[in-house]
Amino acid sequence: MVLSLTDVELSLQGNAGMVDILHGISLEVAKGDTLGLVGPSGSGKSSLLMLMGGLERATGGSVLALGNDLTTMDEDQLARFRRSHMGVVFQSFHLIPTMTALENVATPLELAGAADAFERAEAELDAVGLGHRTDHYPAQMSGGEQQRVALARAAAPRPDILLADEPTGNLDQATGAAIMDLLFDLRDRHGATLIMVTHSLDLAARCDRTIRLVDGRLDAETRNTPDLRVTDAATTGYAKVGE
Amino acid sequence: MIWLTQAATIARRELRGGLSGFRIFLACLALGVAAIAAVGSVRVSITAGLEREGSVILGGDAEVEFDYRAATPEERALLDAVGTVSQVYDFRSMAATGEGREADRALTQVKAVDDLYPLTGTLTLDPPIPVAQALADDGAIIHPVLADRLGLEIGDPIYLGTRALTLRALLTREPDAGSAGFGLGPRTIVSTAALEGSGLVSEGSLFEVKYRMLIPGATDEQLDALEVELETAFEGSGARWRDRRNGAPQVQRVVDRLGSFLVLVGLAGLAVGGVGVSAAVRSYLDRKTGVIATLKTLGAEGRVIFAAYLMQIGVLAALGIAIGLVLGTLIPITVGPLIEARLPVPVALGVHPGPLFEAALYGALTALIFTLWPLARTEQVRAASLFRDATGTSRVWPRRRYIVALAVAVVALVASSALLSGIPMLALYSAGGIAFALALLIGAAWGVRRLSRMLAGTKAVRGWPALRLALGSVGGPGGEATAVVLSLGLGLTVLAAVGQIDANMRAAIDRDLPEIAPSYFFVDIQPDQIEGFLDRVENDPAVSRVDTAPMLGGVVRSIAGTPASEFDHWVTRGDRRISFADTPGDGTRIVAGEFWPEDYTGDPQISFAREEAEELGVEIGDAVTMNVLGRDITGTVTNFREVDFSSGGIGFVIIFNTAALQGAPHTWLSTVYAEESAEAAILRDVAGDAPNITAIRVRDAIALVTEALGALAAATSWGAGATLLTGFIVLIGAAAAGERGRTFEASVLKTLGATRATILTSFALRSALLGAAAGVVAIVVGALAGWGILTFVMEAPYSFEWRSALLIVVGGALATLLAGLAFAWRPLAARPAGVLRAQD
Known part of the structure; x- marks a missing residue:
């Protein structure tokens, strides 16, 4: 298994005290799988994704990624782990504003010690159709372009796991569709495991599996075969977990 | 004028939000105003002390002084007609522990007085005996420093020239010390009668005779009339007039000059503070973009918005100035006794409105100059564009009337500083210097950004992510480069200039003077002594x-x-x-x-x-x-x-x-x-054989001058320190303002696999780069200022002093490093998930 979560709990300190976000989440993701995480706002899907990326620390249970327990690693060990194995794409792109597109994409490669970081970054930007914008700063690019840079940045180190948190949430429909095509294309080319949070059932249906979260608990899981994808989503949505 | 009422209402409601974003604004303004008010207050306190105690400092209501001679009987008769007259001889001599070549000797400034001395004020003696008793029967009073140097105790014999006197008391306080000016030796007081037969005051020897007059009830007008009368009567005699209004002209001159100079340094501090004030207002208005846009959408006119925010900033500026004035009043009262103890004149501590007004005026004008531009832009920007451009990055020129107002404020500040400082040319040069330094610093910040940008893209830094991140951050958009280089640079510039001047002066004294200057000046060698004197010194192989x-x-x-x-x-x-x-x-x-x-x-x-x-x-x-x-x-x-x-x-x-x-x-x-090793023997032989000869050891004189220069440099360094402190506060403000950005950056970098050490190194590098850049500019401008002042004002040669310069660069880099690292903790500790999701 690439990812294996067992009885994961997450509580965070809010303004009015501790808030329980996730309750006893257990799930496994196999190598090469694509998994869609869906659910209403506040259901904990993004938090679950953050836990999988080691960007948030679980307050209970274990999160195994490629056999490593992320809950026992310190910040720097987590950073090194991500550097070698993970790529993350955010809804708000989160490019570093003081760096050009090329520098943004090269950064994770440099951090991993790649001697050819900039050459690879350039090739990656070419692959997302931005070979001509390498010297532009994020502020000089449209939202769609910024997200393409973010995709290139996430894919450049050839991660085993690609995590995407509502990657089209800040984009219009057409741009969003193009970004999704790119994301799946990258995933197909490099064979990474893709886990994606989305509000769009259509997008979720493009994944091999879809998990629905409600109130921090796994509510339903659907295995999307090419034939079933639309039907399931269109009718009841999801089979109950354990049914 | 209903729009003004509307503006006031909006301003009042907006101010309910509190002052949390204005700590730096208040600190910058308060510190600058406090420094200027404090320096001005000390200066006025000393001046007021000199005025109040003028006749005590002078030793009488008026004084007529002759060089190398006493007044003739006719001249004395004229003086006696004016009031009670006391005669005081003043000259340098050697005090000795005995006679002959074996005695210890030291240079002393002798005052030989008559029975009426002192006409005004009181001498404090140890033991506390009356002056007349101390001086009777060849008694002498000496300064404790002289007693220490010669190892003398009360009752011991002390020799002046060929006269043996008895040490009766030590001089704890000399009321008229301030009028004497710069003396090379500690004081000895004897009676005029004790001089007779000493061989010290003869025709041709170097001495001054002062006639101090007590004129009961004399008004200033009467003194003026008397001055004219006596100057006419004494025309061509070399007699000099002084009265109680100008009792200690040297002290007054030094205090005036130093005070004015420190106020100018304070203005540089206020300019640095202005950078912080401007940054605070920009950031405040950026945060208020939504509110301004909403108000405009609801129908508020541009002038209402402008006035509303001008009023808010005005209230805050008034608060900052008030804090500064309170501090500027309290500081002199607190440290006043320390200053008084180091000055030979009294200090009239208290609240002096003049310097407080001056400081408040400078503070208000500075606040206006540095806030008008961002404030004026609020009127110019359309509501829609405010909504679109929520980050406030649009750069629209304000209307012409605001630019004119800004120019008027700048002219008013420069003109008032020129007028109020009393040294208009220096004030204008300083204003020019500050403007030049600011322009150069802005240029340098731009250059550093360009250079960093260029370097970040070179292959040389590839594979050094921490360095490339630092360079990218310095060179990229929205960086802190300008704020940091400006805030720290100006303070460092003033310090660098002081450092260059001080180091050059010291170097000139330490290195050049002893090589060309003689070991001793021997004065008052009588014609019949010159042969013996030459015989002794010319035959000495050393x-x-x-x-x-x-x-x-x-x-x-x-x-x-x-x-x-x-x-x-x-x-x-x-x-x-x-x-x-x-x-x-x-x-x-x-x-x-x-x-x-x-x-x-x-x-x-x-x-x-x-x-x-x-x-x-x-x-x-x-x-x-x-x-x-x-x-x-x-x-x-x-x-x-x-x-x-x-x-x-x-x-x-x-x-x-x-x-x-x-x-x-x-x-x-x-x-x-x-040769230095032979100096002691020469003094012993020459003064032992001819006790009336006064020997001035050049090394001692140089040490005194060096000490005086050191005190001046220290006072100026304190002034520069205030500027630097303001710069540091602005720096902290910039670092604090950048904390959110750094937290975000650290979170993204962690996501991409950067360890905390890499991130911290990158933060440290960017701070050090900016600090070093500010330091380098400070050295360039400071060296230019130092060269200008040494070449044109002091007419002394200038050479670049790299040690002081190196300290400035290292200091600048360290200061920014500290400020940067102080605000690195939160970004490093923050969990990426929380930070990044908060931005989604």
């Missing part, structure tokens, strides 16, 4: 050179027929020391005319110093009349000499031919160049 010259006092009466009083030059004021010679002497360069032949006995001829002759407009062939010991002598200027007064050797402005003055009573002056 002595490399001995120069001697006869010396006597004279007053210039007229030059080419024009009375001396019509010249405004030091040569024509009071008594001048002049000399006579047969030959120009070794190393003297005649630059015009011809020196008289060696055995010349014709009409008196004069050799004049070239520079002074040029300043006075003296030409070859001009007749110069001098009064020498009561006799007028007219000589013809036949040549000009190049005289270098800075070498420390013998130099006279006016030299007559020998035959013209040989008959007049005179003494000899000698400079002796000897």
Whole structure:
């Protein structure tokens, strides 16, 4: 298994005290799988994704990624782990504003010690159709372009796991569709495991599996075969977990 | 005017939000105002003290002073007619523990007084006995420093010249010390009667006689009238008038100069503070973009918005200025006693409205200058564009009326500082310097950004992610470069300039002067002693050179027929020391005319110093009349000499031919160049054989000058320190403002796999880069300022002092590093998930 979560709990300190976000989440993701995480706002899907990326620390249970327990690693060990194995794409792109597109994409490669970081970054930007914008700063690019840079940045180190948190949430429909095509294309080319949070059932249906979260608990899981994808989503949505 | 009421209402409601974003704003303004108010208050306190205690400091309501002679009976009669008169002799001499070559000796400034001394004020003695009792029967009072140096205790004998006196008391406080000016030795007080037979005050020796007058009930107008009356009566006698309104002119001059200079340094501090004020207002208005846009959407006119925010900033500025004024009033009252203890004059501590007003004016104008631009932009920007451009990055020029208002405020600030400082030219130069430094710093910040940008893209830094991140961050958009370089740079510039000047002066004194300056000046060598003196020093193998010259006092009466009083030059004021010679002497360069032949006995001829002759407009062939010991002598200027007064050797402005003055009573002056190890033996032998001869050890004099320079440099460094502190506060403000950005950046970098060490290194590198850049600019501008001041004001050679410069760069880098690292903790500790999701 690439990812294996067992009885994961997450509580965070809010303004009015501790808030329980996730309750006893257990799930496994196999190598090469694509998994869609869906659910209403506040259901904990993004938090679950953050836990999988080691960007948030679980307050209970274990999160195994490629056999490593992320809950026992310190910040720097987590950073090194991500550097070698993970790529993350955010809804708000989160490019570093003081760096050009090329520098943004090269950064994770440099951090991993790649001697050819900039050459690879350039090739990656070419692959997302931005070979001509390498010297532009994020502020000089449209939202769609910024997200393409973010995709290139996430894919450049050839991660085993690609995590995407509502990657089209800040984009219009057409741009969003193009970004999704790119994301799946990258995933197909490099064979990474893709886990994606989305509000769009259509997008979720493009994944091999879809998990629905409600109130921090796994509510339903659907295995999307090419034939079933639309039907399931269109009718009841999801089979109950354990049914 | 309903729009003003509307603006006031909006301002009042907006201010309910509190002052949390304005700590830096308040601190910058308060600190700048406090520094200026404090310096001004101390200056006024000293001036007020001098005015209040004028007659005590002077030792009387008025004073008439003669050089090298006492008043004639006729002159004395004129003075006695004015009021109660006390006579005081003042001269340098050697105090000794005994007679002969074995005694210990030290230079002392002697005051020989009559029974009436002191006419005003009280001497404090240890033990506390009356002055008359201490001075009776050849008693002496000496300063504790002199007692320590000679190892004397109360009751011990002390020798002045050939007179044996008894030490009766130590001088704890001398009320009229401030009027004496710069003395080379600690004080000794004896009675005039004790001088008789001492061989110290004879015709031709160097001394001053002061006649202090107590004129009960004399008004300032009466003093003015008396001054005119006595100056007319004493015309051409070399007598100088002083009264209680100008009791300590040297102290007053130093305090005025230093005070004005420190206020200018304070203005530089306020300019640095202005950078912080401007940043705070920009950031506040950026945060208020939504509110402004909403108000505009609801129908608020541009002028209402402008006035509303001007009022808010005005209230805050008033608060900042008020805090500054309170601090500026309290600081002098707190440290006043410390200052008073170090000054020979009283200090009238208290609240002085003048300097407080000056500081408030500067503070208000600075606040206006630095906030008008961002405030004016709020009126110019359309509501829609405000919504679109929520980050406030749009750069629209304000309307012309605001630009005019800004220019008026700048002119008002520069003009008021020129007028109020009392040194208008220096104030204007300083304003120019500050503007130049600011422009250069802005340029440097731009250059650093460009260079970083360029370097970040080079292959050399690839594979060094921490360095590339730092360079990218410095060079990229929205960086802190300008704020950091500006805030720290100006403070460091002032410090660098002070450092360069101080180091150059010290170097000149330490390195150059002892090499060319003699070991001793021997003065008051009587004609019958010169042979024995030369015999001792010229036969000493450790002595490399001995120069001697006869010396006597004279007053210039007229030059080419024009009375001396019509010249405004030091040569024509009071008594001048002049000399006579047969030959120009070794190393003297005649630059015009011809020196008289060696055995010349014709009409008196004069050799004049070239520079002074040029300043006075003296030409070859001009007749110069001098009064020498009561006799007028007219000589013809036949040549000009190049005289270098800075070498420390013998130099006279006016030299007559020998035959013209040989008959007049005179003494000899000698400079002796000897190895340091031989100095003590020379002093022991010369003064032991001839106790009336005064020896001034040049090394001691240099040490005193160095000490005085050190105190000046310290005072200026404190001023620069205030500027630097303001800079540091602005720096902290910039670092705090950048914290959110760094937290975000750290979170993204962690996501991409950066360890905390990499991120911290990157933060540290960018801070150090900016600090070093500010330091380098500070050195360039500071060195330029130092060169300018040394070359044009002090007329001294300048050489770049790298040690002081290096300290500035390292200090700048460290300061930014500290400020940066202080705000690195939160970004490093933050969990990426929380930070990044909060931005989604």
